[in-house]
Amino acid sequence: MHYFWVPFLPMLGILVPLLTNKFSRSVCTLATAILPALALCFILLDLPAVFAGQSFSRSIEWIPQLGLALSFRLDGLSALFSLLILGIGLLVILYARYYLSKKDHMGRFYCYLIMFMTAMLGIVMSNNMLQLWFFWELTSISSFLLIGFWSHNSDARKGARMALTITGAGGLALLAGIILLGQVVGSYDLDVVLNSGELVKQHPYYLAILGLFLIGAFTKSAQFPFHFWLPHAMAAPTPVSAYLHSATMVKAGIFLLARFYPVLAGTEVWFVVVSLTGLFTLLLGAYSALFKHDLKGLLAYSTISHLGLIVLLLGLNTQLAAIAAVFHIMNHAVFKASLFMAAGIIDHESGSRDMRKLNGLWKYMPITATLAMVASASMAGVPLLNGFLSKEMFFAETLDQSILGAMSWLIPVLATIAGAFAVAYSLRFIHDVFFNGEPKGLTKTPHEPPRYMRVPVEVLVAICLLVGIFPNYTIGPLLSSASLAVLNHPLPEYNLSLWHGFNIPLMMSGLAIVGGLAIYLNRKHLFKFAGKFPDIDAKVEFEGYIQSSVKWAQKVTAKLETGSLQRYAFLLCFFALLLIAPPLLELDTTRGSLPGTPVNGAVIVAAVLLIAGSLATVIWSHYRLIALLMLSLVGLVVSITFAYFSAPDLALTQLSVEIVTVILLLLALYFFPQHTPTDKSRPNHFVRDLAVASFIGCIIGSICFALMTHPLDSISEFFLANAKTGGGGTNVVNVILVDFRGFDTFGEITVLGIAALGIHKLIAGMRLSMRTKDHDGRPWATDKYPVLLSVVSQSLLPLFLLISAYIFMRGHNLPGGGFIAGLITSIALIQQYLAHGVDWMVKRVSVRYHYMIAIGLVTAGLTGLGSWMFGRPFLTSWFEYVSLPWIGKFELTSALLFDLGVYFTVIGATLLILASLGKLTTKERIREGER
């Protein structure tokens, strides 16, 4: 079957106009039309099978667990809509070629137009509800682009925004409805959903689903009270209006109602809500259309009114009404598209759309006038035209329904009144524009359009006539197959013929025509009456509403988001507290079943030192140097704690990091004020922070205690058992680092390298004032580099390096390893910087530390990759015991190479950080832009 490719062809075609834009206008138009034309051919090829009552669907699974699939279907309804979308689309492409001026970007216009076409085809052919919704939103977005095509025009921008807001919001409601429906049915597949009508209607969610679907459909199809966006969308170029606002986009809502008719229709709520909304919109649109002076405004309200008519038909509780609705969908699309195009021609060739200026154009453009007159006669429902047929059916069905009980007679009466207004505004369109005296104040003399600009109108008007005179031959099969898809069961008898004899519907038609004439003849009084009402501009109202909601949102945002990081930090801690506290409340006791370890004097001393150090850091935090010293005391006790509790590796690491950290912070302190100013602003914050911090501290302490006293199944047994046999080392901590969890370590040294490079970059752009005096006004010592320190540190350097080499080599089997060795080497080098100054070091050490980081990372990475050469996973380690004469038996391991990478990265990162910072005070400082 060909239908599956139909949505894809225009999708490909989106790019065509952009690529061919550089050629002539005709080439661009032709190239743009090829793919949609091909798609139309495909639909036509499948049409006989559809007429035979078949429906097809085909899907490609995407995420079956979520019910997501690429899935298209072709049945009568989607065939009908595809024909309208592609057929009228092609005519609009031809029309736009003459309509657009040289200033307009033609490629862009066609690109949006084809995107819109793709979206519409996607809606009508989707066989999966979520996919349908995706295309639904795509129509909102592409119509936004099309309505706002003349983006230099403020009205176009506002109209586009309004349309997007309304239809986009409706789309979200629809999504909610679709998800609910999918949950109820258990599938998003339309084949399944369409046959689950009874299940859905019985379900308690039915009302919610119906409400959400109706919001989606009514916003898209401009039904009251969402109708106001449509007239403002008329700021779009006329081809867009002809396409979107007659045949396609506004019909998408109708399509939705028709598509889900078997699932959602048939209940009392549906009949009442849908029919009354339709009826009200029908009347409101027909009445308002008469008073618009703008040609397109008149057509826009007329469209609203006709959409209301179709919605009303879908809401009537007879099956023939649904058939009439389908019929009117086609007829309205055809005559309204031709009318919009005619209005565009008039605008294009006379320079105005104002019916107060446009008069007597018959003399200037008789052919266009004839075409427009036929089309508006169809809109009015004059016999021999397609509009007459569906309007007759409509009148007949209004008589047949019983939704309002004893008041049901109101519906045919109101329908006749709306029909009379339709006749009146159609008359106005003909009489005011083509007759009624001479044009007033036009900027140019009206004339006929280029030959091919009229062709689309001619084609559409010909269809109006053909369908109106020979309905059974032209539209019969399409109508019956589309109606079959809507009703989802065998069709009742109906008769499409032109003449049904003298009956009530014919009388209603006659009454409407006579009434319309009467209304038009008395239009002056009516205009005067309508003029007494205040003129409400929906655009101004809407913009005002948007502005106030933006202001409200800004106010709320400003309340929540003050820009104070201090406040955010507090909120973060506060909510973390709220989140971690509840699970703890479920624990029966803090103390678990494990026996505790007895306390001894050393532990008490260490604990007192830790607590006193922390407390002193807080109390003296204003005296920054003292706080720093207290902090380093805490750090030292922490490293002793590690050593005491059997973690020599940690103790060594902590000790060396402690030294580096303190040097770093001391260096930084040189650039900061020595004292923190007291924060006098909000004393309650002090209490607040203290409370939050204490609570979190209590919670962390409790968790820590509970964790230590509750029995725990650890995976560590595995590491202890396999360290020697699998990793070839007896220092299990090191084996975990370089072997079992080597990939983690690789990630961590990468982070270290990135942090160092980030710091380097931050320092590069820094401009800080250097102080010449300390806090108390004493100048810095001029004796820069104490001789004793230089001598001692220089002589200690080889010893340091030797120790670090030793620590490094033994790391696999005894406490030590790349991290610790790297830190020790760094400390040795930093000491040289401290003792001799940057200048002295730069002369002697010409290593660029960024390269060192890179070398380290590459070494570690390559070691990992090396195992691939032996067909093993990344970072599998290898070891072997070899013996050399004199040295004896020793172990060679690939993990050592990996650890070497760690070693280099740690040195590179530490020194890049500290040396960059240290250089800030010297002429060696890094400047911005320097590598």
Place this chain on the structure above:
Amino acid sequence: MELVYAVCVGFMSACGIFLMLRGHTFTLVIGLTLLSYAVNLFLFASGGLTIGAPAVLNGSENYADPLPQALVLTAIVIGFAMTAFAVILAMRGRSDMGNDHVDGTEPFDRLAAEEKS
């Protein structure tokens, strides 16, 4: 002993968080460092407290849990990188904004400005 240990960890965390919530960058960095000490001790204790049995294989039966140790070892080094980054960021902030408050302005300056306007 566990109780003493847990009290120390909790107290250090509280001090660290309190300092982190202060307004000036240097205090914040000090608080961050203090908190990372506490967190490292906390993680370390998740393997239980063992005395005199480092995870170096020597034929004995009882070893300290090596996994938290390995995790904490890298955490210490990364913690240093983070502290360094924070302090340099603080310096850069001072260089670009002329003060060392985390919000970019001293609150009493801000209050004064609000009063004036």
